[in-house]
Amino acid sequence: MKGILKIAYKLLVNDKGKFAALLIGITFATFLMNMVTSMFAGILLKSSSTVINIGAKIWVMDxxxxxxxxxxxxxxxxxxxxxxxxxxxxxxxxxxxxxxxxxxxxxxxxxxxxxxxxxxxxxxxxxxxxxxxxxxxxxxxxxxxxxxxxxxxxxxxxxxxxxxxxxxxxxxxxxxxxxxxxxxxxxxxxxxxxxxxxxxxxxxxxxxxxxxxxxxxxxxxxxxxxxxxYVALTKDEFMQKIANFYKYQTGVGTNILLMTAISFIVGLSISGQTFYTFILENLEKFGALKAIGARGYELVYMILFQTAFTSFIGYGLGIGLSTLLITIAKLRLPSYAAIITYRNLGMAFIMVLVIAGISSYIGVRKVIRIEPFDIFRG
Amino acid sequence: MAGMAVQARELVKSFGEGEAKTFAVRGVSFEAHFGEMLYIEGPSGSGKTTLLSMISGILRPDSGTVVVEDKDIWSLTSDQLADFRLNTVGFVFQDYHLFPRLTTVENVAIPLILKKLEWNESMTQAMRYLEIVGLRDRAQLPPVKLSGGEQQRVAIARAIASQPDILIFDEPTASLDGDTGRKIVDFVKKNILNENRCILIVTHDSRIFEYADRIMRMEDGEIKGVEKGGQ
Structure with a gap:
């Protein structure tokens, strides 16, 4: 299987234009999703700053x-x-x-x-x-x-x-x-x-x-x-209550959700479309591989590998880029709110996996359906 | 005549259903032997490509049998059929279908990689086949940098890399000028064909008929006659 994956890798990275377009799509989507959710995480953290700084275990309030x-x-x-x-x-x-x-x-x-x-x-x-x-x-x-x-x-x-x-x-x-x-x-x-x-x-x-x-x-x-x-809340509960207020009762959460969804759709559009074109361009070659004796699952592995590889690289670049931007912004503006959390990283990763999954599905569907006989017929 | 390479019996293939049903191949039977270069000739739509596809384990016939190495290939499972195509049949497609993003040697190595050989071993062996077709010095170039005749030879090297018993050429001269086409077929006859290999060529290019051992003429899905080649 290693050899066929190496072929898949070379087919992907040697097509520099499409590989770059795929990377840009995933990177851009990851960057936007991470920036938006990091800014929101930062806002939520700052909104609870007094609770964090005072440090009491239980807060009693109305x-x-x-x-x-x-x-x-x-x-x-x-x-x-x-x-x-x-x-x-x-x-x-x-x-x-x-x-x-x-x-x-x-x-x-x-x-x-x-x-x-x-x-x-x-x-x-x-x-x-x-x-x-x-x-x-x-x-x-x-x-x-x-x-x-x-x-x-x-x-x-x-x-x-x-x-x-x-x-x-x-x-x-x-x-x-x-x-x-x-x-x-x-x-x-x-x-x-x-x-x-x-x-x-x-x-x-x-x-x-x-x-x-x-x-x-x-x-x-x-x-x-x-x-x-009255109500007594632990420090974490109070922070969660504040976060819920900003998320659900101010419209900020809805806007963040919309921005994240838009980032996802933009990334999916660029990556999905580019990968679809990539598959279409190579469809006859995949058909030829089938005729030569490649099994269906080998072609599926090739496509999954290509999307996974692109997604991981794009995810890494997107996270790196957003981290760099947030770091620079924090150096220039000490009050800059954005903060990267493991949850945000995980969420962006899941979104990228979904983009990769949908792009793979488009490719796999086409490749599975191609009949070697179509290659002979031209 | 040497041993039997392919034995086709009463092959029938139709496309479409109801009133749109068309018979592409109607009860074709023939035999091809090792050491033989058999041409399948006929006008467009005569069923020669369909016939070739059924012989090579690509297209399932409606009825009839294809026996290769004492086995009816259409009784095999889909995985066994894939193995059959990989190990027993070599294809040279009309448009070659070389991967433009891979080097020439990587293209030739594909069947070896599919046979699960290590990457380096695949490349070493692929170089040997490139040497056979006289393109060793072109190994690291992408196919798009090669001429049509050279691409055809790369496709031949890829087809023979898995050491198949049966080689199938689909219109091998269609994309080449007359002289190059003749040179390619001459090369195949002299260097690729041997007593353990059978070569089937679909063509309607009469300029290369002189290299055929036999020419099978198809029309309307039926064999209309078989002639001796080389004339």
């Missing part, structure tokens, strides 16, 4: 919450009630909100503010400059040095600003694992200062962050929270 940014404040007694659930090691409040800050130069800038539990500072970011205890000093805020940091005028420790007619001072510069989605800088402060400085509703707790005593307690905690009329 059942109507869909994203971290759109929290629905809860009354203080819920915090007490959660703390009293068996299996809760500790539970702390988190404030999450948006505000406008006025910089020294008079420019207003939207920011995202996270208020950490005063006692534990649970969820605090890793500091690059400054000391965490300085967060307790007057008007203290910690700024995250991410892609949005320059929007605050590249502040240093001691830089002042105004927020809601209160003075704010940067006491620390921190880094986080994942940048936010909405292109605004992030400030950390204490929970009490956040509710003091920012206009708020009657209730002030955005989320209750829970640490269970053991993973076996998670289910019990969820049930107890549910009985209070």
């Amino acid at each position: 059942p109507a919450v869909n994203t971290v940014q759109n929290s629905i404040p809860m009354p203080d007694y819920i915090l007490d009630a959660v703390r009293s659930i068996n299996g809760v090691r500790f539970a702390v409040p988190l404030y999450s909100g948006a505000a406008l800050v006025r910089l020294r130069n008079g420019v207003y800038q939207s920011v995202s503010i996270l208020g950490l539990d005063d006692a534990s500072l649970f969820g605090r970011p890793e500091l690059m400059q400054g000391h965490i205890e300085d967060i307790y000093s007057d008007n203290a805020f910690i700024v995250v040095k991410d892609a949005e940091f320059p929007k605050l005028g590249n502040p240093k420790i001691g830089t002042g600003f105004e927020v809601n007619d209160h003075t704010g001072v940067i006491v620390g510069i921190a880094r986080v694992t994942t940048g936010g989605l909405f292109g605004v800088p992030t400030l950390y402060t204490t929970y009490s200062r956040a509710v003091q400085y920012l206009p708020s509703t009657r209730y002030t707790i955005s989320y209750i962050l829970v640490e269970p005593k053991s993973t076996g307690d998670v289910q019990h905690i969820k049930e107890q929270v549910k009985s209070m009329g």
